[in-house]
Amino acid sequence: MKLRGTAAAALASAGILLAGWQTGTQVNGISTVASSTTATGTTGATGPGPSGTGSSGTGASGSTGSAGASGSSSSSGSSGSSKSSASGTYKGSTVQTRFGPVQVQITVANGKITDVTALQLTNSDGKSMQISNRAAPLLRSKVLAAQSANVQTVSGATITSDAYLTSLQAALDAANL
Amino acid sequence: MGAKAQVGLSPIHSRDIASPRIFRCMNTQLLPASPAASSSGRPELSPGKRPPRGWFAGQYRQRMLRTDLLTVIAWASVAAAIALWLADGGATNITSPASLFTAAGIVAGLAGMDLVLLMLLLAARIPFIDRTIGHDRALEFHGKLGKPSVYLLLAHGLLLVIGYGMAEGLDPVSEAVNLWVQVPDMWLAFVSMALFIAVVVTSLVAVRRRFPYEFWYVVHLLTYAAVATSIPHQFSVGGLFAAGTWQRWYWLAICIYTGSALVYFRILEPVLATARHQLTVSRVEAVAPGVVNIVMRGRKLDQLAGTGGRFFIWRFLAPGMWWHPHPFSLSAEPVFNGPDGQGTLRVTVRNLGSGSAQLLRLRKGTKVALEGPYGLLSTAARTKNKVVMIGAGIGITPLRALLETTPFAPGEATVLLRGRTEQELYLGSEILDLCQSRGVRLFHLTGPRAHGHSAWLPEDSVRNGYSLTSYVPDIRDADVYVCGPAAWAANVIADAGKAGVPGEQIHHERFDW
Numbered sequence: 001m002k003l004r005g006t007a008a009a010a011l012a013s014a015g016i017l018l019a020g021w022q023t024g025t026q027v028n029g030i031s032t033v034a035s036s037t038t039a040t041g042t043t044g045a046t047g048p049g050p051s052g053t054g055s056s057g058t059g060a061s062g063s064t065g066s067a068g069a070s071g072s073s074s075s076s077g078s079s080g081s082s083k084s085s086a087s088g089t090y091k092g093s094t095v096q097t098r099f100g101p102v103q104v105q106i107t108v109a110n111g112k113i114t115d116v117t118a119l120q121l122t123n124s125d126g127k128s129m130q131i132s133n134r135a136a137p138l139l140r141s142k143v144l145a146a147q148s149a150n151v152q153t154v155s156g157a158t159i160t161s162d163a164y165l166t167s168l169q170a171a172l173d174a175a176n177l
Numbered sequence: 178m179g180a181k182a183q184v185g186l187s188p189i190h191s192r193d194i195a196s197p198r199i200f201r202c203m204n205t206q207l208l209p210a211s212p213a214a215s216s217s218g219r220p221e222l223s224p225g226k227r228p229p230r231g232w233f234a235g236q237y238r239q240r241m242l243r244t245d246l247l248t249v250i251a252w253a254s255v256a257a258a259i260a261l262w263l264a265d266g267g268a269t270n271i272t273s274p275a276s277l278f279t280a281a282g283i284v285a286g287l288a289g290m291d292l293v294l295l296m297l298l299l300a301a302r303i304p305f306i307d308r309t310i311g312h313d314r315a316l317e318f319h320g321k322l323g324k325p326s327v328y329l330l331l332a333h334g335l336l337l338v339i340g341y342g343m344a345e346g347l348d349p350v351s352e353a354v355n356l357w358v359q360v361p362d363m364w365l366a367f368v369s370m371a372l373f374i375a376v377v378v379t380s381l382v383a384v385r386r387r388f389p390y391e392f393w394y395v396v397h398l399l400t401y402a403a404v405a406t407s408i409p410h411q412f413s414v415g416g417l418f419a420a421g422t423w424q425r426w427y428w429l430a431i432c433i434y435t436g437s438a439l440v441y442f443r444i445l446e447p448v449l450a451t452a453r454h455q456l457t458v459s460r461v462e463a464v465a466p467g468v469v470n471i472v473m474r475g476r477k478l479d480q481l482a483g484t485g486g487r488f489f490i491w492r493f494l495a496p497g498m499w500w501h502p503h504p505f506s507l508s509a510e511p512v513f514n515g516p517d518g519q520g521t522l523r524v525t526v527r528n529l530g531s532g533s534a535q536l537l538r539l540r541k542g543t544k545v546a547l548e549g550p551y552g553l554l555s556t557a558a559r560t561k562n563k564v565v566m567i568g569a570g571i572g573i574t575p576l577r578a579l580l581e582t583t584p585f586a587p588g589e590a591t592v593l594l595r596g597r598t599e600q601e602l603y604l605g606s607e608i609l610d611l612c613q614s615r616g617v618r619l620f621h622l623t624g625p626r627a628h629g630h631s632a633w634l635p636e637d638s639v640r641n642g643y644s645l646t647s648y649v650p651d652i653r654d655a656d657v658y659v660c661g662p663a664a665w666a667a668n669v670i671a672d673a674g675k676a677g678v679p680g681e682q683i684h685h686e687r688f689d690w
Binding site: 004005006008009010012013014016017018019020021023024025096097098099100123128129130156158159 | 248255256346413
């Protein structure tokens, strides 16, 4: 009798786990597609791509404290040659947070930030994605209004905001803004 | 039908045993039922209307089916907690060692939270669980889940600190400090963890050292604080309730159900029952030195009929006593003497501790709050047509009430009462009357206890070579109800097992929780 209950319970649990796994791989496939389309959509709007590929951006990430250790950022964009009228897209450094990596890209036209795109946002779990989805548009509009990384963090998304602004600062440095 | 119920005992017993006195209860004529028996509650439980053959076996099969269902639900809930996390794409984020640690930490937290909720459900006195596995086994499982859940919660914290730390390039200690300082509500989660550990450790120590019930109770109240402080971080940091996830609905449902079950079954239902029955102490009468009958007057007592053997938690609402809960069974069926189920209830109490000493001096008119009935030491546990009841000391009294109502044919029941002296066979004369009117074999087993094996029997019986099967030869085919002190009862149960009684036919309720 006890065996019957245990066997039934084990079977049911295995089935539930399998169903969860199956759904998970499918759902995640969809969600990555969705997030990547938004990313490409905005970058697509940048039009003329960067002319040269300077690797000077990495130096800027030294200011990010712990994130500096990673140093994996490759800010692409012309730097140095034409300081005053920097145009194009610049990637910020990748900032590692406990909830996942964060990296932003800015689009600059005539020395002004015209767009900010999040290439990577905290995504380690459902809650982090939810926070990211809420914080990213707010941060973008704040940055566009302030034209700098000197904006307030979004409450309830402190970690994401800090990482976002750190990466942004690296991108701004790369763009010499 | 009782006319032919000649209940024979093998001759050796009646002649040879000096100390175990045997009452041959023959039902040679249809006796007028005693007042208590005739007014005993629901008709299907009254002795006159026995269920057809095989009915108890069917009842047992149903109960086992419900047990299996509960097992499946418990396991499946843990599986579901993890499966829903998987369904929300949890595993696909594992791309690095850091995220592996983080994912393992999240899974440990989900499983731990699920176990904590299962523990709360097991302690919520949900009638379905109580009817299926009984109050004491529910609490036994509750206790067994304590250690695993605290280990899972500890693993949750440690793995996440390591995983988060690796992602940020920090050692686990400074990561923990960072979490406390930076992440909102996280310090509450640390407090919660400390409370959980405190509760489980003190519970385990309390079980071993036998701390007073009140200490145990207060420690357990901390559990609610532990759960309450763990909830904020589940909303603000954890993914349990994140919008747009599958998990959200599962966790909302199980949390709301657990919360309302606790509030309803542990607070609201007792308050309603107390208001419904309006019990007051009507008299306290001495039964034996240190043992009293507490008789309470109330209404709608018909709803409490047929609960013999199950226990209620009583609180006598007098200064200095109201906070002390007493688990007692009824020692007789309710007696009705008015319309709308008006009548009296009776419990028989022995002075066992400071709390019950006060009961001997209860004043007439004291209001009484009650919760229950709980437990499975009742007709609901029956699996066979034959019944054996073995009681010692004050443990005799719940069997007295059960004997009054549980259905059996004359000659199919045996009662064994154990005490050092005749005076310690509390309610012995009432039980004798019941045995006579229902056709039950009754043995009084008195004298100093035996040493070595079968220590539950009197020394004389063992010396004369008598064992459980000498008194009840057909015990393998009967339900055995055991009620008495824990060590004594364990002895009886061991002997019953040796006599070939399957475990599911042995019914015993621990009252010392």
